[in-house]
Amino acid sequence: FDFDSAIARKPGTSVVKGLRAGGQEDPDFEAVSAEHDAYVAALRHAGVEVQVLEPLEAFPDSVFVEDPALVFHEGAILLRPGVGSREGETAAIAPVLRDRFDRVLELGAGYVDGGDVLTTSDRVMIGLSARTDREGAEALISSLAKLGRKGEIVHTPSSVLHFKSDCSLMDDTTILSTQRLAESGVFSGFETLIVPEGEEGAANALRINDTIFLAEGFPGTLALLEGAGYHLATLKTSEIAKIDAGLSCMSLRW
Ligand code: CIR
Secondary structure, eight states: OOOSEEEEEOOOGGGGGOOOSSOOOOOOHHHHHHHHHHHHHHHHHTTOEEEEEOOOTTOTTTTOTTSSEEEETTEEEEOBOSSGGGTTHHHHHHHHHHHHOSOEEEOOSSOBOGGGEEEOSSOEEEEEOSSOOHHHHHHHHHHHHHTTOOEEEEEOOTTSSSGGGSEEEEETTEEEEOHHHHTTTTTTTSEEEEOOTTOGGGSSOEEETTEEEEESSOHHHHHHHHHTTOEEEEEOOTTGGGGTOOSGGGOEEO
């Protein structure tokens, strides 16, 4: 969570047609843009230099740059999002990453969404989901090994889009998680902080340097994290949440 660089992409007007699993109404373009602007400003305030890419109208979900790639100080890995309408996002972001990283690897096989990948200090957890298949997860483990990182395959609760919809790293030894994910036992060796029932949407928080960014509207989780001594800042995500998004998905950080 020590980051000095990030990449984000402005939403295009097509963002209102972004994918969603439930029957939520279309988000409002201006309101999504305002949430995105505030997010970029917050990252900059936390000490990160953010490169903001131009919108890609052909890809409504391309504002979620976390999904087509994975980045580390050691290099980047181009992924393959596991839904047809997003596959082309990898080719769109590849030149940007080749410009910013000396080493850019490609996923050898299968499908992986970056939203299913949680990087911790000693391992990279890859959650199998409707978007990330075993072939992709195994190929990712090979790519990670080339960058000196250890990958581990885990499961994602069936009711959520991505592994990281339900968890996030608070510090080297602590993970914020929903009860349903923590009870699967994936976080043995970590301390877990469990979001209160009804606040599952808060689990996709984002630690950047000294600050934990939390979505607005989750008072129980806010109190839990403040009580644990963290420095918190809340961000409005109500529009972007209409297309199943949280805080981690709007940037690539390293
Ligand atoms: C999608 O379904 O792909 C987008 N509407 C939301 C992606 C959110 N990404 C993420 O949490 N990493």
